[in-house]
Each structure stands twice: as structure tokens, then as C-alpha cells.
Amino acid sequence: MRIVRALREFRRFLGSDRRLSFALVLSVVAALSTVTVPVLLARLTNIIFSGAVSTRLPAGDTREQAVEQLRRSGQGDLANVVETTGAVPGAGIDWDRLWAAAAVALIAIALVTITRIGSGLLVNSAVQDAIRTIRERVERKIHRLPVSRLEGGRRGEVLNAMTVDVDNMSTVIGPLFVQLPVLVLTVVAVAVALILLSPFFALIAFATIPVTAALAFTVVRFARPHMQAQWRTTSSISAHIEDVYGAHDMIAAYDGHPQTSREFDELNRRLERAARSGQAWSGSITPVLTFCNALVFVIIAVLGALKMLDGAVTLGTLQAVVMYTQQLSAPMTELSSTLPTLQSGFISFGRVRTFLGADEESEPAVDDKPVAAHGRHTLPPTVTFERVHYSYADGSPVLRGIDLTLPAGRTTALVGATGSGKTTLTGLLQRFADPTAGRILIDGEDIAGMSRSKVRSMMAVVTQDPWLFSGTAGENVDYGRPTDGRAVDEAMVDSLLAGLPSGPETPVSGDSTLLSAGEKQLITVARALAADPDILILDEATSAADPRTELIIGRGLEALRNRTTTLIVTHRYSTLATADTIAVLADGRIIEHGSASELLAAGGEFARIYGRGPT
Template identity: 40%
Template sequence: MSGSRPAATATAAAPARPGGGMRPGGPGGPFGGMAGPPQKPLNFGPSAKRLVGRLAPERLGVMLVVVLTVVSVALNAIGPRLLGHGTDLIFQGIIGRQLPEGVTRDQAVENLRADGQNTFADMITGMSVMPGQGIDFGALQSVLLGVLALYVGASLFMWLQAYLLNDIVQRTVFRLRSDVEDKIHRLPLKYFDVNARGDVLSRVTNDIDNVSQSLQQTLSQLLNSLLTVVGVLAMMLWISPLLALIALATIPLSLIITTLVAKRSQQQFVAQWAHTGALNGQIEEAYTGHALVKVFGRQREVEQSFGAKNDELFQASFGAQFVSGLIMPAMFFLGNLNYVAIAVVGGLRVASGTMTLGEVQAFVQYTRQFTQPLTQVASMANVLQSGVASAERVFELLDEPEQVPDSTDPATLDRQPRGRVEFEHVSFSYDPDQPLIEDLSLVAEPGRTVAIVGPTGAGKTTLVNLIMRFYELQGGRITIDGRDIAELSRDELRSNIGMVLQDTWLFGGTIRENLAYGDPTASEAQIRAAAEATYVDRFVHSLPGGYDTVIDEEGDNISAGEKQLLTIARAFLADPAILILDEATSSVDTRTEVLVQHAMAALRSDRTSFVIAHRLSTIRDADLILVMRDGAIVEQGSHTELLERRGAYFDLYNSQFALPAVEE
């Protein structure tokens, strides 16, 4: 019996449990209080590299995408050169018709020079013109058909590339979502106690969706743009190294402008997504607690809080889009300057006969093809920065410290555990500077009911969290049937424990499905038996659909007491060796409470039970009552024994049941 074991006294006041006294949404209460956005700029390079590294499992597909893109870009790059040749055929035919028939080109040039038409003569020297002959439509037809075949082939390969890349991106994001889902299950309870639920949901939904869209929009375009720049530059150097140098002259200036603007806009994108998470958290809290908001008439305060956070998001989003949007106009301006310079120099070279008109026309097309990818990359800077900012928020979640992993060779409990629970010199605190539980020892014998009472913050729920291994001990150990729970896998441990919390949780589904959550293998008869034992069956028959009644996600179509009864029935259906009831009857009316107490008394037989209660009337029949204060057991015994001692329990009991003093 635990009555024979001494209990140490804690030396410091107990801090509030993380999340205790708060809404489940996170710190700050139901009206906001979210932490501000991080002020440091995003470390773009490493985050972008890590995001691209997520594509590693798809390396074969990526290689095929690169090959398809290379072929498509190569075909597109050859096209203007062939069109330039077509232009030469047309221009040569027009000029040839103007020259006298029966002379050679050289003779025609000499005649022009003799007539003083030196510029015209110089131009003809650079052309394969046949005097007296018009346009060679046969050759022109072959050129045009060749160009058509090139562009059809380029489009086909680009379509295949886009199809494969879409599949690659979606599988990558699928794995990212799966990793985040798995990570959430490996995170300790502490993470959810100190982080706003809305912000966590924003990372899991909004940020991952933004990463998906950013990858989809940028990967294909970036790859295509970079290869286009290489291919077009090669063609430009082949046609005219001089004009190619003129085209390249604007690149350093473009890079400087892009770098300066991107560096400033990246900070704005980090703030944008941080504010998005904060706003989602505020909306989630206000929506979940909308009844409380209306009861206390705090609509105006909620609206003001929403307006302030919405304004912060607006300012960050506007700044991010405006600053990053400066890149594209600047690139267009530089591209136009480049175009003018090439047109002027190219025209002079055609007049001098060092280049043909088709070559200049092809070069002008290449100039557009050369500057267009750079402009597209610049225009995608905001999408890319936004995606990497979201990726970093997701990576922050993935990098959070995880709960202590289970042993590679975990111990197991007997197939039918007895349920003996022992605390041996247990020490624990949420904050190292504020001790909560120090050197606590107690024993809960099999089949006994242990009630835990005490003021708020005394450590009652902490004991439950420690038994469930929601938090890890900092000293001592807890055993079940002599097995250290740290040596058990969490699944093994929790499969033998049933838990009913004060805050009820039901999912969208039928009443039958919610009950069967406690034991998916339970038969209809077992479900009905658990429902009858906990008086769920009484109110289910009054519902239109009976056990097939669908409960919405908030459970608003049944009362709070009925929801509590459902959670109790769910725990009983699991038939655990250890039962934990944390204020499990707080939402049940007085008459139903009496009925539930009788049901619980029967169902607690052969089952170790821990009952946390503020209403002392619910634990009078407990085998052992522990009175906690500041993380230590200050009294223990039966209800009658503790009242006779006239100590801490006596004071708690009288504070609930003594008649109020009447002033005369």
C-alpha cells in the first residue's frame, strides 16, 4: 500500500503546466497573443539547396526531364537560324530580280561600284545572290517545313518534360507531407504545449501547399530558362561574336539588380508567412472559442486583434510583392536597351556586307530568346523566394527535437497485466529553474482506485502525463508490474492504458465509429454493452439516427455531458489494465454523475484506476486518496481517514461542502 511509503515535500512552488490554464490553441489565450514573426532574414541558399535535395529519390526522372529539356531547347534554338536562312532566300530572290540576267555576282558588284553604288555593292558581296533569278520557293518550302518540324518536336518534348516533372514534384511533396505527418507523431507533447495550434496547422497545410506550387511553377521554367540561355548563347557566338558580346554586356548589371532586390524582398517573404501563421492561429482560436467570445462580449476585441494581425500580413505581403516586382520592369528595360544596340550594330554590318539580313534577323530573335529567360527567372524570384520561405518553416518543424525514441529491444508486459503502478523517487519539472515534482514515491496496487486531488498547479495532471510518457522523467522511474515504462515501447505502454480527459475529443463520424475508436475490432454487441454500462445507450435512442447519428467535427449536435459519456464509453470499450480519469465527469449532470459513478465502480474492478478530481464527491469511494501540493504528496489515505486528520483534505472538502457564512 502506498500509505506505508513516505512522500517528500517539494521545495519550490509548482509552475503551471505548459498549456495548463490556456486554450488548446496555444499560448496567449483565446484572443491572440501570438508571437511576432522572426526578424532574421531567411538563409536562402541552404534552405533552397535542402529543398532541391528532396528531389533526390527522383534522380532518374530528373535526369530524363533534363534530357527532354535539352532536346526541346536545342530544337527551339535551331529554329531561328533556319528562319534566318529562309529570310535570306526571300531577300536574295528580291535583290536577284533587280540585277541584270546573264552576269555573275562578281560582275554585278563591279557594275554597281562603277555606278557609284558602293553600299549596295558591299551588301551583295555578303549574299549568295544569283542575278536575274527570283525567290527559290522550293528551297523556301523545305526551310519552312523544317522549321515546322523543329517546333512541333520541341513542343512535344516540352510537353513530356512538363508531364514527368509534374509527377516528380507531386511525389516529392507527397513524401514531404508524409514526413511532416510522421514527425508530428514523434514530437513530444511539450512542442504542442508551447506552439500555437494555428501556426502548426499553417505549416502543415499552407506552407506545404505553397512549396508545391512554387516547385511546380519554378522548376520547369528555371531548367528551361537556364538551358535556353546556354543554347542561345552558343548560337549567337556562332553567328557573330561581336553582337554576342554586346548582348552579354547587360548580364552583370541584371545580376546586380536581381541580387539587390531579392535580398531585400526575401526578408519580406519570411515576415509574410510568419504573419500568415500568426493570423491563422488567431482565427482558429477565435473560431473555436466563438461561444466564449459572445458570452463575454469580446467581439470587438477579437475584431481589433484580427484587424491588427491582418494589417501586419497585408503590409508584409505588399512589401514582398512590391519589392520583388521591381525586378521584371528593370529586366525589360535592360532588354530593350540591348535590342536597340544589336539592331543598330547589326544593320551597319548588313550594310557593310559582313552579315546577311537573315543572320541579323536570327540574331535579333536570339536576343529576345536570350533576354526572355533572364526576365522570366527574375519574374519568378517572388514565387521562388516565397516557396523557400515556406520550405524553411516546414524544415523548422522537421528539425524540432523529437521525443526519446523507444528501445530497439523493448520490454513487454504480460498478455493480461495486473496493473500495479509504482513511482520510485520520481523527479520532474517543465522548467529546470522551477522544480515541480521531487523525489515522489507511491504505489497503486492492482485493481485499486487512486484519487488525486489538490489545488490547480499541484502536479495532478503531470502525474498522468508521466505515466503515459507524454513527458520523460528527469529522475527516478515508474514501473508497471515491475517493468520500467522507459523500457516499454510507447505503443505497448499506451495500449494498456485507457484515458478520459476533461476536454472531450470526438471526430466527424457516427456515434458507433467514435465508440469503436477505443477498439476497432469490437463487435456490435461489445459496443452496445459498453454504451449501456456508461448510460450512452439511454440518450442514443433519443437521437434520430441512433448509433448511426453523425457527429460533426465540433460535436455541436450533442450536449457536453453526452460527449463526455461517449469518451468514457470509448475508454471502457478498450478494456485497459489501467484507467486514467482526468476530471472525466466534470461535464455530466448530477443525476447522470451518480449513474456513471455506479458504472465506473463496476468497470474499475480488476483495473487500476487513477482519478483526478476537483469535485471531491466523486472520489469518496476511492481506495486511496492522494492530496498533492507543489508537486508533493502531503496527505494520503481513505476519505474517512483524511477527514479525521483535519488536514489539507479536510480543508479542501469543507471549502466545497461547508455552508457559507452569513453576516448578521
């Protein structure tokens, strides 16, 4: 029952595809034609054999007289054969019947070949389409997942769902929806043909079925946990490689290679153990079944020869029985050897389905209608945080009632201890998550009622972890340019890029290993400024810049002054001193708010941290 339910779920997951149904019809025709071939060949053999025997009998005698003669001369076995083959003494081979029978057999064999090729082509095209569609679904899902789901090692999990698991589950589509039903049909058809031909031999041939079934169930049961472990560990290895590759320099600096190698070795060994145990189970099916089939084959060959001499069967019938025995054992062996593949594919299917079923971000940006190039606000917006609370999934509150206004066209700096929630606050402003309570307003409009795309289209963000793609610095900057044709202060962008080794032509690699951290920040700041945003968020954006670079960046920001509402998250006194107002975040609230000189004079938290002079 569980298997039937799983099959239905898989079918529903893939959706209907006429090609698979058509391939199934062709395969059924192929299977039925295959089953007729032994009978047709049996006829052919009987015509040749009875013709050959008839030449050894005196022409003119009736068959009964010839049989009588043979019995009298002590050739009882031959007499039996003559009786069962229906040979006409002296007649020789009936060539007309022979050609007719050969033509029918050839047509049946050709039909098997053509329908198999057709079915294979259809399955292949349906499977390739299915893989593409599943990949698209995985890709679309990635854009709908909450940002937290794609952080850290979970990227490896996503990568796996996107590649290995999708490929693996696709390998079962053909076997499951075409081969499997055809194999079952072939077994039933061959069984019926065998029973009709000879119940005695049918019984011997069927002896393998319970053995095969028992073996298959045992293997499936014992192999499953190993296969699940194999796919789980493959995912962990992907995640591990992703982590280690991403933090390569850091690991080298801390001489962490022995530890990461140990972790990798452990995972690798676990994968090897799981794969070996799974393979040991699945690999044992075919040899054992081959042995059972060979045994049945020998029994049928010996008993068949004896029965033929007794005149109980013709040579053609014996030949057909032997062929049917093989036709019966082949699908059984195929069925059993396909089981591990099916099982492994189903495990991957489960993982892909779980991934696709994961909770999505509410109203993901990808579903938003394209945001029309809105042009610049005549005035930059005012951003207001009203009693904003926020807790991460683990429940511990990070923000406990933030009341803060970022005045239009002004720069507000947010300071606070490590882990106080500054980045969380900027994330809420970009709608990566929504406040657990309270509101964030842009020019009086609650952003919870605005699409994520619209909110983000107003902003440019620079974080301390610059995101750059392969190309040149100039191309990276162009990525942020407005699409509504408004002019950007190119001189300001150029002056920022002039700080790079080859200016805008400076090559940038995807993993950004070619540039220093300060240079990378320079490019991301230039990109943000080139976007001429309504709201600019700089989260430790100049943390890696030297004083000279910071000065260049500062000049660039100066150019945006009054045009943009800016939120700067920083620990650096030199940066926050440039802000119009400073807000101090502690215990999830804004505890102080004012200009640097006001806060220093007030003698509170800000003065305690920065009062001894610039840091």
C-alpha cells in the first residue's frame, strides 16, 4: 500500500505527460509481441523438424503405418517423435508453410524492435523535460525561501537538491512508469502462455517467483537505511566543501586544514560505509537470481528432452518452453536489479519534495509585479520605526520596541554593541523579514503593505561582506544603475573607481580573490552610489577601508547628501562623526539619540564608549 501511495505521489508530483502514456502503450505492444515470438519460432522449428523426420520415412506410407513400422523395429522414441510432430512420410519440408511462418515471426520481431525504440525515445524526451521542470521548480523555490534558509552550510543542501537529487530521481521516471508496468505485464503474459503450453513446465518455471519476491523484499528492507544515509552524507559533503571553499583563507590562517580534513575524512568514510553496505545488498540480487534461473533452466532442459523422447512434447514446444522460462526470469531479474535504483530515486524524490515543500517567505519578492522605474522622489523619504519588535525563529527577542526616525535626506548612524541587533534592523527595513510587532513606515506608508520588490527598489545596500560577480569593476557598478534614465553623478563614481589598480577596468573574480577587502568595498559603495537610491544602507561598509579610501568613500556619500536618506551602521568614530544624528542601540531599544557632540555631552552610553577620544 505504501508503494502504491508513493507511486501516486510521484505521478502527481510529475504531472501528466502524454508521452509517458504513449510510451507505455508502445511498450505493452512490445511486451505482447515478445510473448508471441517463442510460439511463432516453435511453429518454425516444428515445420523444419517434422519435414526432416518425414524424409527418413518411406513415401507412400500413412503416418500410422510408419509409426507402427518404427515401433516394430525397436525405435519407440523416434515413433513417439513422428507421432507428435505430425510428419507425413516422404513429404519433406513444407517450404510454403515455412516461409509464411518465418515471415510472421520476423514481423513480430520487427514490431518488438520498433515499438521498443519508439518507447525509449518518448521516455527519454519526457524524462529530460521532467528534469528541466523540476530544476525550474527548485530554482523558483530558492527565490521564495526566507533569507535565513540559505545561510551558511544550508547552501550545500540547496545545491544538492538542485543537482544530485534531481538527477537521481529522474533516473526512476522511465523504469517506474513504463518499464515496471511492462515487466509486470510481461511476467503475467508469459505465465499465461506457459500454462497454456504446458502446465507441468509452467509449475517448474514459477518456482523462482517466490524466491525472487522474498529476495527483493529483503534487499529493499535492508538497503533502505544505507541508501538514506548515503544521500544524507552526500549532502553533508557538499555543504562541507562549500563551507571550506568559502573560508579557505581563514582556514589556512588558523591552520585549520587538519581539522577540516579530519571532518571531511569522517564524512567520506561514512559515505563509503553507507554506499558499500547499500551496494552489498543491492549487488547480491542479480547473481542469486541468475543462479536460481540457471537451475530451473537445467531442470527444464533435462525433463524436456526426456518428455520429448516420450512423445509428450514436440521439439518446438520444448524450445518455446525454454524461451518462455528465460522470458520469465529476465524481467524478474530486471525487476529486482531495478529495485535499488528505484529505491534510491525515491529517497532523492523525498528530499526534493521536502525541499520544495519547505515554508516560503510570505509574499516573496519574486512574485511581485515588476516595479515600474519610479524615478527619483522629489524629496528623499522619511523612514520611521514605530515600536518595532523582532525575534528570530528560536524565540529570543532581539529588538524590543525600536522607535527611531531617519529624517529625509539626512544621515543617521546606528551604533551598538556586537550582536545588539543593528544588522537585524537593516534587514527589517529591506523586508527580509517582517517585525513581530510594530511598523516601519516610508513616508508614512507601512512597508508591510508594500511589495518586497518595491521596498528594495528604493534602496541600495552595502554590507561588510561585499557581493561581486566576475567581470570588471565597471560592470559591477553598472549592475546597480537606475533603469529610468536619470542622470547619475558619474564624476563621483569615477573618483571612487580611480582608487582601484586599473580603475573601472580592474578585473573582478567571482570569489573576489583578486582584490583587497578595501577595494571590494570601494566597488560596492560605488555601485550603491551609482544606483542613486532613495534610501542608502551602509552596514560596516567601510570597515576594511584605510583612512584614505574612507575619505574617498566619504566624499562620494557627501555627493548624495540631501538626495538620499542614509542609515550607517558602524563602530568607527570617524564614520559616525560624519552623520547628522546618531542612535545608540542597546537591549533591543534606542537608548540615546542626538548629534555626536550632544551625546558626548550627555555622558551616557555613547560617551562611555567614545568619550575617551576617537577610536
